[in-house]
Amino acid sequence: MVPINAINTVPVIELKNASKTFGEVRAISGVNFKVNPGEIVGLLGDNGAGKSTMVKTIMGFHQPDPGGEVYFKGSKIHDWSVARARGLGIETVYQERALCEKQPIWRNMFMGRELRNSYGLLDVAGMRAEASRLMSEHMGFTSAAVHPDNMVATMSGGEKQGVAITRALYFEAELVVLDEPTMGLSLSETKKTLEFISNIKKAGRSAIFIDHNIFHVYPIVDRLYVLDRGKIAGVYSKDEITMDELIERLYRVARSGKLEE
Amino acid sequence: MAAPKNVNAPAGNRVSAPSAMRRYGSQLGIIGVGLAMWLVFIVAAPAVFTDIDIYLAFAQTSPQFGIIALALTFVVITGEIDLSFPSIMALGTAIFAITTSQFGLPWYVGLVGAFATGAACGLFNGFLVAKLNIPSLVITIGTSFLFRGAELVLMNGTGVPLTAEEYPEMHAIFREPLYGFPIQSFWMLILGIIAWTLLNRTRFGAHVFLVGDNPTSARLMGVNVVSVKMRAFTLVGLFAVFSGLMTSIYGYYFWPTTGEGFLLNTIASVFLGGTSVFGGTGSMVGTFVATYIIGAINAGVVSAGISAFYTQLVFGLVIVVSVVLQTIIERRVRGQSITGR
Numbered sequence: 001m002v003p004i005n006a007i008n009t010v011p012v013i014e015l016k017n018a019s020k021t022f023g024e025v026r027a028i029s030g031v032n033f034k035v036n037p038g039e040i041v042g043l044l045g046d047n048g049a050g051k052s053t054m055v056k057t058i059m060g061f062h063q064p065d066p067g068g069e070v071y072f073k074g075s076k077i078h079d080w081s082v083a084r085a086r087g088l089g090i091e092t093v094y095q096e097r098a099l100c101e102k103q104p105i106w107r108n109m110f111m112g113r114e115l116r117n118s119y120g121l122l123d124v125a126g127m128r129a130e131a132s133r134l135m136s137e138h139m140g141f142t143s144a145a146v147h148p149d150n151m152v153a154t155m156s157g158g159e160k161q162g163v164a165i166t167r168a169l170y171f172e173a174e175l176v177v178l179d180e181p182t183m184g185l186s187l188s189e190t191k192k193t194l195e196f197i198s199n200i201k202k203a204g205r206s207a208i209f210i211d212h213n214i215f216h217v218y219p220i221v222d223r224l225y226v227l228d229r230g231k232i233a234g235v236y237s238k239d240e241i242t243m244d245e246l247i248e249r250l251y252r253v254a255r256s257g258k259l260e261e
Numbered sequence: 262m263a264a265p266k267n268v269n270a271p272a273g274n275r276v277s278a279p280s281a282m283r284r285y286g287s288q289l290g291i292i293g294v295g296l297a298m299w300l301v302f303i304v305a306a307p308a309v310f311t312d313i314d315i316y317l318a319f320a321q322t323s324p325q326f327g328i329i330a331l332a333l334t335f336v337v338i339t340g341e342i343d344l345s346f347p348s349i350m351a352l353g354t355a356i357f358a359i360t361t362s363q364f365g366l367p368w369y370v371g372l373v374g375a376f377a378t379g380a381a382c383g384l385f386n387g388f389l390v391a392k393l394n395i396p397s398l399v400i401t402i403g404t405s406f407l408f409r410g411a412e413l414v415l416m417n418g419t420g421v422p423l424t425a426e427e428y429p430e431m432h433a434i435f436r437e438p439l440y441g442f443p444i445q446s447f448w449m450l451i452l453g454i455i456a457w458t459l460l461n462r463t464r465f466g467a468h469v470f471l472v473g474d475n476p477t478s479a480r481l482m483g484v485n486v487v488s489v490k491m492r493a494f495t496l497v498g499l500f501a502v503f504s505g506l507m508t509s510i511y512g513y514y515f516w517p518t519t520g521e522g523f524l525l526n527t528i529a530s531v532f533l534g535g536t537s538v539f540g541g542t543g544s545m546v547g548t549f550v551a552t553y554i555i556g557a558i559n560a561g562v563v564s565a566g567i568s569a570f571y572t573q574l575v576f577g578l579v580i581v582v583s584v585v586l587q588t589i590i591e592r593r594v595r596g597q598s599i600t601g602r
Contacts, residue, residue, distance in 0.1 A: 061481060082483035098481040100474035102541040107467065112482035114467050121462040 009036045010074040012175050012206050013058060013090065018068035020053050027053035029230040031068075035175060035206050040197065042217040043210040045227030046254055051210050052095060054227065055179045058208065059092045060085035086113065089174035093181050095210075097164045101153040106131035108152055109167050134166045138196075158189040165196060176200055176207045182216055194220060214250065218243045228253050290590065291535055291547045294583050295554045302557070306565035315564055317443055323556025324449035325508045326523050327549070330530035331449075331456040332500035334548045335493040337531050338460075340473040340540025341390055341397040343497050345382070346527065347520030348408035350505030353379040353498075355412045357506060358421040358515045361428070368430050375502050382408055383498020387491030413517055421515045428510070435510040445507060449552070452500065457545040459496075469493060473540030529580050530555055535587055554579065 011034035018031045028050040035041045045051050056062045057070075060082040064070065070077045072088050092098075099108050106124075109131045115123040131148035152160060161181065168176050178197060182190045198220055200207045211217045217224070218238070224246070226234045233253050236246070303310045329346050336343050357375040360366045386404055390397040425432045439447050460466035468489045471479040476486050504523075509515040532538065533554065534547030558579060562572045589599055 059481075060483075082481065083485070086483050092481070094481055096477075096481075098478040100471050100478050100541065102474045103470055107470065110467075111471060111479070112468075112484050114464050116464070121458070122464065122467060124462070 011036050011071070012073060014071040015054075015057065015064070016069040016071065018054075018057060018064040018070070020050075020057055020062050020068075021065055026230055028057070028227075031227075031230075031232055033058075033225060033232065035208060037206060038201060038204050039223060040201050040207045040209060040221045042221035042224040043208060043227060044214060044217060044224060044250065048229075049227040050230040051227055052179060053230075055092065055094075055177055055208070055210060058085075058177060059090060083112070086171070089172070090177065091168035091171055091173035091175075092177040093161075093164045093168045093179065095179040095183065097160055099152050099160060099163060102151060104149045104151060105135065105155075105163060106148040108163055109134065109148075109170065111167070113171065130170075134170055135162070138166045138169060157184045158186055161185060161189065161193070165193065169196070174205055176205065177210075178207060179210045180212065181209075182211060182213065190216070214243070214247060218246065226250065226253060288535060288544050288546050288550075290587055291533065291550050291554070291583070294533075294579070295550050295557075298554060298557065298561075298579065302561045302565055305567075306561075309564040310561070315560055319553070319556040319560040320443040320446040321511070322445070322559070323552050324445040325504055325511070326526040327449050327530060327552030327556070328452055328504045328507070329497065329501050329523070330527045330534075330548050330552055331452055331545065332493075332497040333527060333531050334456070334534070334536050334543055334545060335460065335466075335469050336397075336490075336497055337536050337538065338469050338473045338540060338543040339490050339493050340476075341490060341493070342528075343383075343386060343397065343401050343494060344524065345386060345401040345405035345408055346497055346501040347523045348405045348412065349379055349382045349498050349501040350508070350520035350523065351517065352382060352408045352412040352415075353502030354505035354509050354515050354519055355416050355517070358423070358509075359415060362421050368428060372506075375506060376499055379498040379500075379502030379505075380495050381498070383495035383501075384491060386498070387494030390494065391487040391490035416517045418517055420517055423510055423513055423515055425513070431506070431510050435507045445511070448503075448507070449549070452503070453545065453549045460543075460545050465489065465492060470541060470543075473542075475541070526555055529576075533580055533583055537591075 014034040015031055018033070019029045020027045031050075031054060033054065043051055043054065053062065057064055060080045063080055070080050077084065077088075098111075100111065106127045110127050115127050115130070117123045117126070128148045135148070152163060155163070161184070165178075165181065168178075176197075181193050181197075185193060194216060197207055197209055201220075209217055209221055222238055224236045224238065224241075225232055226236075226249070234249070241249075299310075309315050329350075333343060333346065353375040356378045357371040360374045361368055361371040382404070386397075386401055389395050389400045389404070423431065425436075434444075435448075436444065438444055458466075460469065468479065468484045471482075471484055472486050472489045480486055501520075505519055509519055530552045531543075531548055534544055534549070534551035536543030536547065555576070558576050559572060562575050563569050567575075592599060
């Protein structure tokens, strides 16, 4: 459901006038972006449009340039970092998967958020058991198929992506950011991933979905941002635009940098 | 995805839990090397190796470098190296010698000064490597000269006697046997357990593995890579000073050259123990056992009646053969070819 009266809704995350410059290159420029509670927002744009930079700014990996602001549930956050963002309930499935391949599955599952017992020491047995349970319950691995002690390097591409997605899901995130999650996946793995994204919404949580493939993005999102050369070229509610119109406009923006004629 | 075709039969290797050989292969390997070497020594010189004295001898000397190897294991797992620890041993112990003998302050003040110096040196190394992103192989050669130079200037090139009469507490802590057990190995065991727990049962240890495996992934998941590396280097500084004090007290004298000759033994212990030079994998148990293997070669070759000139040859053979075997076994386990290509 699209939140119709968005004025009364406090967005989960909001970027105001966010820019990010790397040396001479301005990857994103004056971006205003928000995700409302229970909303799935799509982010479309060509290669180099600034999608990944935006994701990494939302995730706290990059700090916006001075003048840009990050709001979480209405309050301004000054010390934006990955640890802070994860602490507030934002989890990301990165395009590059962000796995440590020489480590066993359980270490990857709990990367940066290791479980500890009451003595403050790592709860290794607990993490192994949880990893095993999550793999069989959420990613549909039969419980014997993947052992939590298996090295990630020995897994297939889809299984690795399964680890990355399950990891984002486990921590009951308020907001899940998915950066090209279907890249390199088989048909059935893609279907499973798209179902998973729909389930985020059913659970009342929010998501940002970035993908090249508009046929994957359009059916599940509520709102769409089109990013072009570091700027927001357009924002659409799904009820405002059909898939064909959207495709038409994306072609136009790629040619001329303008969405409307 | 890997759905077993026949549910009753364990399917291909990906489906089963990794075997003990896979998980602990390198640790079992190093223990095997140790046992094999011991048997050779017993056969070659039964009179020496059935006597307790030889064991007491290398139980006193091996921890002198082994304790640093424990801390160095953390740095190597993060994918870095520290070559400056011999100089930190000397600089830390020099601070102890100066505060106690020159300024006449009590031994515990000297200890605090020494460990603070070690921590500061380690932190400085960590800052240069992690914060300024300078290759550790290069910069710790530089700081090695820096720390050694500072020590030589401070000591004016002279040593300080550390007799049992003047430093009874220090001798009780670092030299006198504990109920007949060499206290050096007692410390090695205590620090070994602490290091094992740090590496395998704390967040810091978990992050050491992640940072060494893939620093970008670790950063994306919120791990503070800079802080993890700085802490690992600081640990080496602290353990190096511990070893510097222990070594000096063992010889009743602080030499300005303290630490010279420690570099290769220590690094060899880490690599022989199965810690990968590429970072991301490593074993504290391996380092612990490897320390005693290297210590035993020294004592063993001489006691077995072989000329001391052979020590280094045996050393080299054991290290080269073990590391080659370890690497090949690890590649076989991962299903790669022998050359890893």
